[in-house]
């Protein structure tokens with residue numbers, strides 16, 4: 001009877017900080033509007049020279065150090081990101097930079113702000129059913145690269161970061177993932193996306209199907225983030241409490257037996273609404289989005305790392321974690337630190 005437990009965490013953020021007042025210099029907004037509607041005051045952003053992979057590696061190294069596990073003991077790396085530095089996936093580059101000499105499997109998981117929860121559950125499945133021992137789950141995103149910096153409705157929300165946890169095989173009795181609940185709904189993609197730009201003149205076909213025009217090289221790109229904020233807000237407030245209730249039910253636990261509520265850090269009003277629905281007192285809700293904004297797949301491990309290192313989350317504490325975002329995707333996991 002094999003279980004899995006979280007034995008280390010780490011995080012890294014870029015050094016460049018952008019405050020609400022800084023944003024007010026480039027779009028028609030102000031600190032009062034942003035902080036009252038979102039809870040966000042600052043965010044960290046990669047500059048053109050910076051590398052998201054480097055942040056992911058820094059976070060992963062810290063998680064390995066806390067777990068006292070060497071890079072050669074890692075047998076799987078799951079990089080949860082929607083903004084890889086290589087379209088084909090960045091995880092193998094992380095593996096190389098960490099110096100994992102035994103060639104562990106490393107691949108990317110794309111599920112936007114739900115990515116980390118999906119990565120965590122995937123790690124548990126690999127460990128329980130696949131004989132894996134040490135799985136690094138990294139959430140890393142640089143949504144600032146896909147933000148329209150002239151759109152005040154979206155550019156105020158996002159920041160860049162990386163966070164990581166090491167999930168390790170253990171005896172079943174020590175298992176640290178009690179239950180999970182995962183979903184997606186492609187119908188809602190129209191409310192939140194950054195889609196490939198299509199050029200219909202490329203691949204122009206003649207009436208007999210022959211190719212008249214070939215695509216020009218290297219002109220593929222994605223649109224900036226398109227979001228209907230109100231719809232995403234409503235979606236999150238509806239599905240996240242439901243999902244956590246399903247996961248709690250599967251684990252045979254009630255909300256009152258959970259030490260911490262740790263949601264994807266998108267908007268303080270969403271966090272508060274979910275906590276209220278679930279009857280979670282604010283003292284048991286983890287939030288650090290005022291400093292970092294919405295960091296997509298990195299937000300949960302970034303907030304977890306801060307809460308663990310500050311001594312808030314103690315060994316043995318239970319956490320209801322939930323991610324939600326583009327796809328649309330959402331899911332929750334009841335875990336023990």
Ligand code: ACO
Nearest residue numbers: 029033037112113152153156229230232233266267325326
């Ligand atoms: N500063 C000042 N005014 C603004 C700003 C701004 N930054 N942005 C919008 N406004 C204005 C609008 O133009 C509008 O003005 P109008 O009434 O004259 O038309 C007014 O403020 C209200 O705008 P709304 O969009 O209705 O504001 P809302 O209260 O819905 O807040 C927000 C917008 C903060 C984006 C909110 O809807 C939200 O947080 N939604 C959820 C977003 C989210 O969680 N996304 C997750 C993405 S995660 C992922 O997977 C990538």
